[in-house]
Amino acid sequence: MAEKTYLQAISDGLRQEMRRDRRIFVIGEDVGVYGGAFKVTLGFQEEFGPWRVIDSPLSETAIVGGCTGAAIMGLRPVAEMQFADFISCAWDQLVTVAAKQRYRAGTPVPIVVRLPSGGGFSGGPFHSQNPESSFAHIPGLKVVCPATPEDAKGLLVTAIEDPNPVLYFEHKHLYRRIKADVPDDRYTTPFGQARLHREGDDVSVITWGAMVWTADEAAKQLEGDGISVEVLDLRTLVPWDRKGVLESVRKTSKVLVLHEDTHTGGFGGEIAATIAEEAFEDLDAPVKRITAPDTPVPFSPPLEKAFIPQVEDVATGLRELAEY
Amino acid sequence: MASSTSVTDVVMPQMGVSVSEGTITKWLKQEGEEIAADEPLLEISTDKVDTEVPSPGEGVVQQILVQEGETVDVGTRLAVIGPAGAEAPAPEAPAPEAAALEAAAPEAPAAEPAAAEPEPEQEPAAPPPPPEPPPAAAEPATDGAGEKTFVSPVVARIASEHGVDVAQVPGSGRGGRVTKKDIVAFVESGQAAAPAPAAPEAAPEAPPAEAAAPPAEAPAPPVTAPAQPAPPAPPPEAAPAVSAAAGEEIVPMNAMRRGIAEHMRRSLDTAAHVTTVFEIDLSKVVAIRKKLKPEYEESYGVNLTYLAFIARATIEAIKNWPWVNAEIRGEQIVTKRYVNLGIAVALEGGMGLIVPVIKNAEGLNLLGIARGIVDVADRARNKKLTPDDVQGGTFTITNPGGWGAIIGTPIISQPQVAILDVEALVKRPVVVQDTSGQDVIAIRPMMNLCLSYDHRLVDGAYAAQFMKELRENLESFDEGAY
Amino acid sequence: MTPSKFLVPGVQMAIAREAEPVGSLQEVKEAGLDREDLFGVYRHMLITRGIEERGHILYKQGKIPGSFYTGRGNEAAAVGVATAMSDQDVGTPLHRDMGVHVTRGVEPWRIFAQYMGRADGPTQGRDGNVHMADSRLGLLAMVSHLPAMLPVAVGCALAFRIREERRVAVGWFGEGASARGDCHEAMNFAGVRKLPVVFICDNNQWAYSTPTYLEYATEHVADRAEAYGFEGVVVDGTDVLAVYRESRRAIDKARSGGGPTLIECLTLRMEGHAVHDDAFYVPKDMFERWASNDPIERFRSWLREHAELGDAEEDEITSGVKKILNDALTRAEESPLPDPSSLTDGVFATPEDLDTPHHK
Numbered sequence A: 001m002a003e004k005t006y007l008q009a010i011s012d013g014l015r016q017e018m019r020r021d022r023r024i025f026v027i028g029e030d031v032g033v034y035g036g037a038f039k040v041t042l043g044f045q046e047e048f049g050p051w052r053v054i055d056s057p058l059s060e061t062a063i064v065g066g067c068t069g070a071a072i073m074g075l076r077p078v079a080e081m082q083f084a085d086f087i088s089c090a091w092d093q094l095v096t097v098a099a100k101q102r103y104r105a106g107t108p109v110p111i112v113v114r115l116p117s118g119g120g121f122s123g124g125p126f127h128s129q130n131p132e133s134s135f136a137h138i139p140g141l142k143v144v145c146p147a148t149p150e151d152a153k154g155l156l157v158t159a160i161e162d163p164n165p166v167l168y169f170e171h172k173h174l175y176r177r178i179k180a181d182v183p184d185d186r187y188t189t190p191f192g193q194a195r196l197h198r199e200g201d202d203v204s205v206i207t208w209g210a211m212v213w214t215a216d217e218a219a220k221q222l223e224g225d226g227i228s229v230e231v232l233d234l235r236t237l238v239p240w241d242r243k244g245v246l247e248s249v250r251k252t253s254k255v256l257v258l259h260e261d262t263h264t265g266g267f268g269g270e271i272a273a274t275i276a277e278e279a280f281e282d283l284d285a286p287v288k289r290i291t292a293p294d295t296p297v298p299f300s301p302p303l304e305k306a307f308i309p310q311v312e313d314v315a316t317g318l319r320e321l322a323e324y
Numbered sequence B: 001m002a003s004s005t006s007v008t009d010v011v012m013p014q015m016g017v018s019v020s021e022g023t024i025t026k027w028l029k030q031e032g033e034e035i036a037a038d039e040p041l042l043e044i045s046t047d048k049v050d051t052e053v054p055s056p057g058e059g060v061v062q063q064i065l066v067q068e069g070e071t072v073d074v075g076t077r078l079a080v081i082g083p084a085g086a087e088a089p090a091p092e093a094p095a096p097e098a099a100a101l102e103a104a105a106p107e108a109p110a111a112e113p114a115a116a117e118p119e120p121e122q123e124p125a126a127p128p129p130p131p132e133p134p135p136a137a138a139e140p141a142t143d144g145a146g147e148k149t150f151v152s153p154v155v156a157r158i159a160s161e162h163g164v165d166v167a168q169v170p171g172s173g174r175g176g177r178v179t180k181k182d183i184v185a186f187v188e189s190g191q192a193a194a195p196a197p198a199a200p201e202a203a204p205e206a207p208p209a210e211a212a213a214p215p216a217e218a219p220a221p222p223v224t225a226p227a228q229p230a231p232p233a234p235p236p237e238a239a240p241a242v243s244a245a246a247g248e249e250i251v252p253m254n255a256m257r258r259g260i261a262e263h264m265r266r267s268l269d270t271a272a273h274v275t276t277v278f279e280i281d282l283s284k285v286v287a288i289r290k291k292l293k294p295e296y297e298e299s300y301g302v303n304l305t306y307l308a309f310i311a312r313a314t315i316e317a318i319k320n321w322p323w324v325n326a327e328i329r330g331e332q333i334v335t336k337r338y339v340n341l342g343i344a345v346a347l348e349g350g351m352g353l354i355v356p357v358i359k360n361a362e363g364l365n366l367l368g369i370a371r372g373i374v375d376v377a378d379r380a381r382n383k384k385l386t387p388d389d390v391q392g393g394t395f396t397i398t399n400p401g402g403w404g405a406i407i408g409t410p411i412i413s414q415p416q417v418a419i420l421d422v423e424a425l426v427k428r429p430v431v432v433q434d435t436s437g438q439d440v441i442a443i444r445p446m447m448n449l450c451l452s453y454d455h456r457l458v459d460g461a462y463a464a465q466f467m468k469e470l471r472e473n474l475e476s477f478d479e480g481a482y
Numbered sequence C: 001m002t003p004s005k006f007l008v009p010g011v012q013m014a015i016a017r018e019a020e021p022v023g024s025l026q027e028v029k030e031a032g033l034d035r036e037d038l039f040g041v042y043r044h045m046l047i048t049r050g051i052e053e054r055g056h057i058l059y060k061q062g063k064i065p066g067s068f069y070t071g072r073g074n075e076a077a078a079v080g081v082a083t084a085m086s087d088q089d090v091g092t093p094l095h096r097d098m099g100v101h102v103t104r105g106v107e108p109w110r111i112f113a114q115y116m117g118r119a120d121g122p123t124q125g126r127d128g129n130v131h132m133a134d135s136r137l138g139l140l141a142m143v144s145h146l147p148a149m150l151p152v153a154v155g156c157a158l159a160f161r162i163r164e165e166r167r168v169a170v171g172w173f174g175e176g177a178s179a180r181g182d183c184h185e186a187m188n189f190a191g192v193r194k195l196p197v198v199f200i201c202d203n204n205q206w207a208y209s210t211p212t213y214l215e216y217a218t219e220h221v222a223d224r225a226e227a228y229g230f231e232g233v234v235v236d237g238t239d240v241l242a243v244y245r246e247s248r249r250a251i252d253k254a255r256s257g258g259g260p261t262l263i264e265c266l267t268l269r270m271e272g273h274a275v276h277d278d279a280f281y282v283p284k285d286m287f288e289r290w291a292s293n294d295p296i297e298r299f300r301s302w303l304r305e306h307a308e309l310g311d312a313e314e315d316e317i318t319s320g321v322k323k324i325l326n327d328a329l330t331r332a333e334e335s336p337l338p339d340p341s342s343l344t345d346g347v348f349a350t351p352e353d354l355d356t357p358h359h360k
Helices: A006-020 A044-048 A059-073 A086-096 A101-105 A134-138 A149-161 A211-224 A242-252 A267-278 A301-307 A311-323 B096-111 B153-162 B180-188 B256-272 B285-299 B304-322 B367-383 B460-475 C025-032 C037-060 C075-084 C096-104 C107-117 C149-164 C181-193 C222-227 C240-255 C283-292 C295-306 C311-333
Strands: A002-006 A025-028 A051-053 A076-079 A112-117 A143-144 A168-171 A179-182 A194-200 A203-207 A229-233 A237-240 A257-263 A288-292 B007-013 B022-026 B040-045 B050-054 B061-065 B071-073 B075-084 B275-281 B325-328 B333-334 B339-343 B395-398 B418-433 B438-454 C091-094 C167-174 C197-203 C231-236 C259-264
Touching: A002 A006, A006 A025, A006 A044, A006 A149, A006 A168, A006 A179, A025 A044, A025 A059, A059 A076, A059 A086, A059 A179, A059 B153, A059 C149, A059 C181, A086 A112, A086 A168, A086 C149, A134 A143, A134 A168, A134 A237, A134 A267, A143 A149, A143 B256, A149 A168, A149 A179, A149 A203, A149 B438, A194 A211, A203 A211, A203 A242, A203 A311, A211 A229, A211 A257, A211 A311, A211 C295, A229 A242, A237 C283, A257 A311, A257 B395, A267 A288, A267 B275, A288 A311, B007 C107, B040 B075, B040 B285, B153 B180, B153 C295, B275 B304, B275 B460, B275 C075, B285 B304, B285 B367, B304 B339, B304 B367, B304 B418, B304 B460, B333 C025, B339 B367, C025 C037, C025 C240, C037 C075, C037 C096, C037 C240, C037 C295, C075 C096, C075 C240, C075 C259, C075 C295, C091 C149, C096 C107, C149 C167, C149 C181, C149 C197, C181 C197, C181 C222, C197 C222, C197 C240, C222 C231, C222 C259, C231 C240, C240 C259, C240 C295
Parallel strands: A025 A051, A025 A076, A076 A112, A112 A168, A143 A168, A203 A229, A203 A257, A257 A288, B339 B395, B395 B418, C091 C167, C167 C197, C197 C259, C231 C259
Antiparallel strands: A002 A179, A143 A237, A194 A229, B007 B075, B022 B040, B022 B071, B040 B050, B061 B075, B275 B438, B325 B333, B418 B438
């Protein structure tokens, strides 16, 4: 057990896996010599060599397509998109080839695509997105969003083990901000099982990624006012823990769905609809969503602050719910 | 590949993903000709391409089902190939089910079995009160200030589970709303002592499916659905199947018949039926009609019947004797300033009668009434009546006289209080006064009008005076005045 | 139809190499095929054409749903390349390359079952026409977005390179698909890393109704190979032996670490883009010229002249092929349709699915 940042947990987890299984290799832009734009793979090429830590050309299609072919041939690639935003360049490979091979041809495609996602540091429109929902919509892909260092490692290990294409959204803004104890040994964190981040009785917050911490702060504020807020960290979107969410809803009867991604078509809609369908008689208030608005991610700090849900936004929303 | 002992269908192929139909341009083989497997059998044309279709089987072309020049959907059977020497299959009965449904359509006015939908010739009840929801769910609860507030699903559920009246629970939510916490606390504190209020009986059945159509002969059953919320008896349960004894044939009642049966019985049970009969000398009407009939036909295309005259005269009489056009509701008498005149129309084949209504007939003159009668009769016979056409009647005229009856005792159509039966027009010898005041015998066209009325409201004297006026209207019919 | 017609005088450096035709049986032996092998090649070509002709009829009889594509005219290119692959090599053939599936050992009845959407087709009815492959035979199922399988083929080669295996990946694409970015990214990556992959361009002159000069601006698609750092070759796609020889060279080169090659096989798409297309836009005389170069007829003549193919042997081959196809069709027609209750099965793989020859 050692205290690690979110980034260190990812890096150590990956390294551990690559030591354990020679089939695993890393490929992406600047992951080798440079150690990755965020230094997740710092020192990897020295240890594993240039054919297991591959500096690819600037070619997301070649990266993802290459991983697909290599995975079909028995290797376990872990690709890195330099920014999650660039996944759109490889959309076709993911959605057309990787997602559908198992269903159509019985051929599994065990790949992991690591996606540094999220904003909060003036990254602008193309370095700050959370493009999770459009992929959650494609049958055949799995979507994973750790919020804590412990889950970051465990979910990565599970992702590498999983015989399906897994999109692993690691939130850039958590890389160095969040520290926690992470077990040294190898462990897996199951997909489709939410983590109770904070227990409460009055209102439930269903969220993931960096928003877990925003919700946490808001919950602390409300505690001072005598309102008990439950925060449920979904951890994975495909599959997602329906049962866990509905249990929390039945307990508090008031629920807020919170995500950093934009509003329309965001994954929160799926969760809200499911709650309305399956827990209608347990609701004491409408299902509320707090999300980013339907705009590209703006650059200038006051704009970005208005874009990304802040602690005050969440606290206000929770209070409204509590008072309903 | 079809073997030579089986029959094979030839179908229109789909030549391209977006193609949905094809046209036969040429049959390369005719019925009776031999064909080998894969040999070109016909040529087709589609949006995308023209091509030959190779035969899927070998043998003989038994049947060609679609002709050259016809366009059909992909997958349609075009031909049948059979082994040489086999008989052609019997031609498929063209959609027999569709045909049967068509045949059933004439029943349409009443054919549907007891369903919640109003039938065209019925007058559906006023919408039945909504089924009583679990206490407090749909009904707005009130807080102390008497305002209506919203009850959320979970509160409604908990309230119904524990038999709690949400109105009794103090609310701490927005606007005084009862929150989940509030009701849970209430329940746990033991205040939810009252037993669940008995849920009222399930709502009366939505318009009963009787299709009370007056039959042709004497007891003319009225034809409305009840307006009162009193639950009407639902159509009787089908009796357990009884086997026919020798000489018997058993056929279940259809919905229309069931409806008539129910309504007749109920009407007799409701009203205090009395019938009075008046003889009317229609000579004046006959003369006027003779004169006007060709004119009406030529100028207006309207057939002028005796019924039109009678209807017109009746409406005039109703003005002075409004209670025959009224309604009893409980212990209240409801008179109406309008006359929605129901006219009984016989359906073909003795299948029953339907009574469409001429709305606001009080505003129509002779021509208007004549036209109205022709219109509803036509539409009734051609099954073009809408539910609105058979609702809201205030007085009904039925006309079995065409068959020769001279007296009838019609049954009132609820909730009306009277019904007028028009009997046969018969030339009779009658006693009249000649110019010098002497009694002589003359031959006059005579018609009996029989009024059944509800003695709860209309007394004999009233009815008689109404009929007297009606007679006077007819015997002194002045075409100028009408 | 010899490729020399396309030679632009004086600009030798930028041009893809033009392949020489194969002459005698001796040359063929040197290239690695003996007489029996040659008859096998011929048989594969006949089966390929037979499957597609029969499928064409089935489609017009309404027995095959959706759309139907053939590679008529491409038999030599497909069979020629596939014959040059070893068992351990893998490939991503496309819809004109039925010959690859046949040569690699996919059973004809399963191909018919695939066409007809039956449960025993390689995709169990989940995908149609040639969107199939048997990964146990080293083939990957194509997708409609072309040439999306090229980066995947390069990925296979990447795996071989990482594991230092002497295996080669072969990726097919058409001259139309060469216009998309996937083609560039795949070749660039392969060239940069000198991966053991061979790129085969089926240049059949028409991408649906679009002719070659509206798809690329160079003389040959193979001219682009130079831009990626490897050799490009143009070969007469109707000459199965020439195709074989060039493929052999390229595959051997890749296997020994020499990096990729781009082979452009010139053929004509002898039918429409699909059965529903009557190819009115192709000049009639073009069809006539290429028809006189029918690859199967060409090879048959060559076998009769250079390999002493006699009447008896030929009849034996022909009737053998016919029987295979008839039996295959019967078996496929009798096989069941998929059960709708299985619709949502298998969207995701389970760990058991990883038990493939490739994941050892």
